[in-house]
Amino acid sequence: MQAVTSTALDPAELLHRLRARTARGEQSPITHVEQVPARDGHPVDWPSWVSPALIEALAGHGIEQPWSHQAAAATLANSGTHVVLATGTASGKSLGYQLPVLSRLLTDERATALYISPAKALAADQLRSVTRLGLDGIRPATYDGDTPREERDWVRQNSRLILTNPDMVHHSLLPSHQRWAQFLRRLSYVVIDECHAYRGVFGSHVAHVVRRLRRAAARYGGSPTFVLASATSGDPGLTASRLVGLPVEAVTADGSPRGGVTFALWEPPLLPDISDDGADMIQVRRSALSETADLLTDSVIAGTRTLAFIRSRRGAEVVASIARRSLNEAVPGLGSRVAAYRAGYLRDDRRAIERSLLSGELLALASTNALELGVDLVGLDAVLICGYPGTRASLWQQAGRAGRAGGEALAVLIARDDPLDTYLVHHPSALFGRPVETTVLDPSNPYVLGPQLCCAASEAPITLADLPLFGGDAAQAALDGLTASGALRKRPSGWYWTHRGRPEVDLRGTGGGPIQVVEEPTGRLLGTVDPESSHSMLHAGAVYLHQGVTYVVDDLNLEDAIALVHPEEPEWTTQARDVIDLSVVSVRSYVDAGPVGLFLGEVDVTSQVVSYQRRRIATGELIDTRPLDLPARELRTVAVWFTVSPRALEAAGVSPADFPGALHAAEHAGIGLLPLIATCDRWDIGGLSTANHIDTEAPTVFVYDGHPGGAGFAERAYEAASEWLRATREAIASCVCESGCPSCVQSPKCGNGNNPLNKPGAIRVLDVVLQSLADNS
Template identity: 45%
Template sequence: MTSLVDLLRRVGAEDDRLVHLEHLPARPARTADWPSWADPDLVAGYRRLGVALPWTHQVTAAQAVHEGRHTAVATGTGSGKSMAVWLPVLSAVRAGALAAVGPYAGSIARHTRRPTALYLAPTKALAHDQATALEGLLAASSLTSVRVATCDGDTPDTERDWAREHADVVLTNPDFVHYSVLPSRRRWERVLRGLSVVVVDEAHAYRGVLGAHVALVVRRLLRVARHLGADPAVVCLSATSAEPGVAAARIIGTSTDEVVVVDDDASPAGDRYLALWQPAPADRWGAGIASSGSASSEPSRVGAAPAAAATSPGGPPVPLVDDAPRGDSDDDPWALPADAVAAEEEVLDRAEVDEVERRSALAECAELVADLVPAGARTLAFVRSRRGAEALAESARRHLALVSPALVDTVRAYRGGYLPEERRALEARLRSGEVLAMATTNALELGIDVSGLDAVLLCGWPGSRASMWQQAGRAGRAGADGVAVLVASADPLDSFLVHHPEAVLGEPVEATVFDPSNPHVLAPHLCAAAAELPLTAEDLALFGIEDERGRALLDHLVDTLGLLRRRPTGWYWDVANTVRAQDLTSLRGSTERQVQIVESATGTVLGTVDAGNADTTVHPGAVYVHQGRVLLVETRVDDVAMVTDGAHLPYRTRARSSSSVRFLSEEAVVERGGVRWSTGEVEITGQVDSFVRYRVPDQRQIGVEQLDLDARTFRTVGTWWTLDEAALEAAGVDPGRLGGALHAAEHASIGMLPLLATCDRWDIGGLSTEAHDQTGRPTVVVHDGFPGGAGFARRGFDASVEWVRATLETVRTCPCVAGCPRCVQSPKCGNGNSPLDKAGAIALLTVLAGAAERHPEAEAYAPPTGDL
């Protein structure tokens, strides 16, 4: 490891690229004896796999699971959390559970039938990875009587039938439980009747609206299992999470007293290093795979306007949009909250501008890969977008072709959109060492067991400390030494973080925040639950219905929407409905289908892309890169994009789009002096209107072509405020600073809303503009990031006085001078956190707060229940 650290120090000394190097010292392992109830053959299998003794946290957690207690395990990446589940579960299955009586009254062996277990993963890749590891353990233990199956949307019907009839352990995902298991509960009755343990892996991934959906799916699962006579324990596994017991209790629908928390990591750790890195100056090294052209030529995505400036000389102001987390799906079965959806492409498009112009993070990471691979370092490079993963791998291979041609084929990309068999093959090649470096999206962040990695590169800030440590933890697993490098992207937020190590290293990881009682999320799950089993008064507490508001929601489903029927014994799904109850909602927030990418010469399906991203990725004339193959999109009709070989093309393409936000209704308005607060339905419209051709590798633009594609609209609920001329004059913000002041105030408002509405920052988006075409005034909008709304923006309107006061206090008391991530910078800004004016934001927020103080009598507002 010293050689890799020395390599980074030597390379980083050039142009002061290595800003900070943090040493995380090694720690020894703490072990314990195997539990007396553990199956001897299973213990022998673990020993054959090299586990002489378990670590103490594994035994503590396994004991809690064995006793049938809900458990939250929050220890580091590679700390063997899965053993805490499989040791008690497989021991109970081995015993048959028919006549076995454990030494504890609450043992999972108490069941009068053969126990089963459901393992829920956030991605298909992780479920398949766990299945592979579990089958290896069973083989080492010579346990042929334990049957394991993986079920997801790709599983053929015959394999699903086998799982229903025979499997002891079913590895799947919450989507499959929602759409397939619970609606067909009678077909899954054998599994559900014996259910002893439900495993929720990578629980920290379930935050915001997604977390609320998954919590309600788990609660519905528990309800059906209990109805059939089972009483499963829920085990939440998380590598990086604050307050894991609170999050687990919220998923399960119980009190924190009922959850055993195991967070004392006893696994060994080698010496680890975290390097904070800035790219080399562009004038010395060239742009690499990123253009250093003007911002005005940058692309933008739906909901993200170009960061050209807040004002356009000679034209109307350009709105600055911060997109909500509804973008590229980097793995199945759903898109995890994107780290910076609106800014995914920016790392391909511009160099950082501080005191010098710097090349892109992608170009820097590509060269670092080319430095690390010849040194024998097995490396992962995490990138924000699918396109970025392909570009980084391609550039790294070009570098290696010049210095180590034999290593060119050891660098690959890994991302969503590949066919399942292609992903499995790549994972196997990475484990075997045939692939030494892989450029990947967050598809490989969540739990894929790849041991022996030496280095991890983070190409830009991943959006949260939890994600950073999760990704960095891939280096040096199982007690080995490791190096992680955070490479700053063009975003000023990244620059701030690498130059302020205390903001990265001195702060705890974020808590997992979600609200299962949110009526916009809860209502369709109540319908689904009623379709599975009639809802009774005793069920309501499980779903958090304990007050008049919850009862009003049920009445709304019965009286207004006609989805449920009220009977003396409870609430029933109205079978006259033409849709399935489970189809009223999507856990992903989107029901768009996949666009298949088909090779015209052979008819071979090469991969897929989400329909929502197809316009920017596979529009006619687009160059599409798939594992280094360059393809040209000929046509796209409906859900099929036809491609042909494009290896001869000397260019790549980049889509450009425009976007706008339109106010559809004002459901409530409050006037406070010169400030007008409104809430209602908004429509976000984006359209890909052209694409740029640029040469490789110098990135010089060689042409622009117009496109005639349909606009895409996204309706949700927003809250917005405007300032009249008197209020603007009172703020004293010069016209040249107004765009940055509004933008900074918008960021700060988005950051503070989760304090008032139980949501995650990634659940909301916003816009700021000096003169919106409908209001004619300086306007800031904050909106929900989900179709139809999720109640967050409305809650902001209802608590607007408290909201603006808290926002002003946070910005005003932050010790930074020009703005930082604690106040006005955003990790998901679609404009690269530019322009931002902290002082101007304080002036505007002061006017808003002052207006609220002068007009405290502003009318109260109760958010309506709304339609599904």
């Protein structure tokens, strides 16, 4: 292994080195540098109730005193108060819940505790942390999908601190709660880590899993205290209370020290003008993936331990592959110090990568947000964020991965050629000095509540006394509907599940079990892909990347949930294209603003991947478009939409012939900018625009939640429509391109190949909408 000696560059010097790779005299890619100052810590004495054995064990690992926020949250939890600790990354939230939990387990040999995290890597990290303390009698153990069947009985019968995830609580613990009776009877604490990750439909499902857990524990006499940990978020107490269904007190004053952070906003340079026929000159920016790969390469050469966050699984593979190749060209063998990390890897592969990073064998990782959460990545110097991650909470969570030893750190946000990213790197006030978003979840979503009530009924009959736990009137209405449909049967003693098997409920909204990716020549299982992504990632002919190796998909069998691939190095990439149809089901609320109407309501969306394009890797040239025969998907969800009268558009200078392009461009930009307002990213939402929709009988732009029943994003857009659409209009108008580009109105997920688009028309459409809404206010 090629050794690299750390040069211990300070952030300013490292940033200068990264900047120096651009041509002399070229406009700097750095649009803004924010200096986040260092902060002194506020240590306090150990609370009197903390176990002396625990204090001694912590001292043996260099922890002499807790920080003020750790002691405050721990003391509340020890007194039986449900509490959420919402402080910054690397603030030591783990100790805030370890103190009450481990003290109770050490002083009461019968007590048990359950730790729930959204990611397996985080649970494994916590297991290492607790095991390192060497405390007798606690027997911590993970219980997740990677736990071998033969070990699960031992964990259930012997472990007093079980580390798991919501999926295992839902699929394993609760359906067989009778076997867990002793554990549940003695359950003292439930820790819910990284609770800000439970948003949208996933968060709504987890809220009911927690309620079912509370009901099961109460059945056996258990009444645990809930301790939640969260990144900084808007109103964490309210969010935590909505998640667990109980009053929760928030501790937000961060008493930990923090090294200074140099945070740079980086816009990749424009590429030279290119055209297909020498006529229409098109300027595009260098891809954020290529830019991030180069910055990662330069960081490794400088001896800087770096983590690059990439939005997609494929992107993480691409960045790691480019960086490895560049490093091996510079110093043979140096590329082995870089790896990709993402969901879908097999357990042994993930654990090997985590060990190599912790040991220093790996110097850099290109990772999806699988490493965004609190895995303790000690000693990282820099974080590269390839594309805005969708929320300010995630941005700061990712940036906080560096500088864990309290030293200075560098974070760089590399903008994608995307409306929101372009807007943010030129409007730093939208990122810095603003509070982070409130986590959005809605346990009353009928598409969540109904299936979860079926799960609860299959575990034990639902009684009238249970109704307040599951939502009161909303639960009663859902039970009536389930009874009428035959899913449940009502008897004097309660509502009963009527089927033999358990209800099939997908917590994460992925559409079912994962698709296995199998190398056809050898039969080797490479990894998995969620069903929702499989139509676009694993269709026949798709190019699929796995740990730096390129494969081509031979066959996708959805019925058997398997995709067969073979290794190949084609000279092209593939991109799926889809068609969407939308119909209005109902209107919940609307604003009549004269020529403009603003609506919120339910819609039915039908989408189908119908073809894919092949483009040359070197030039991006379109080779061909090939048809696909995949089933359509149906979705009932919530949408926000606006209509504009044709007369108003024509008065604003948009001719009828330009209606489709103007509305389409406004739709794309609106989708791109919505994450500025709502807790989502553009892959959580979809859209449709038309010059004359059959249901509205007017030019219309729809933006909808990409989850059954909605996830709260459309509601937020409706509530803040003027703010959202004003930012959208400004993003389009301020872009330097003439006719539209990926930085303003083109979309990477457009099923119509970004055609037609009319940038000037989009500005005029939004002017009409904004003026009408202002006149109506």
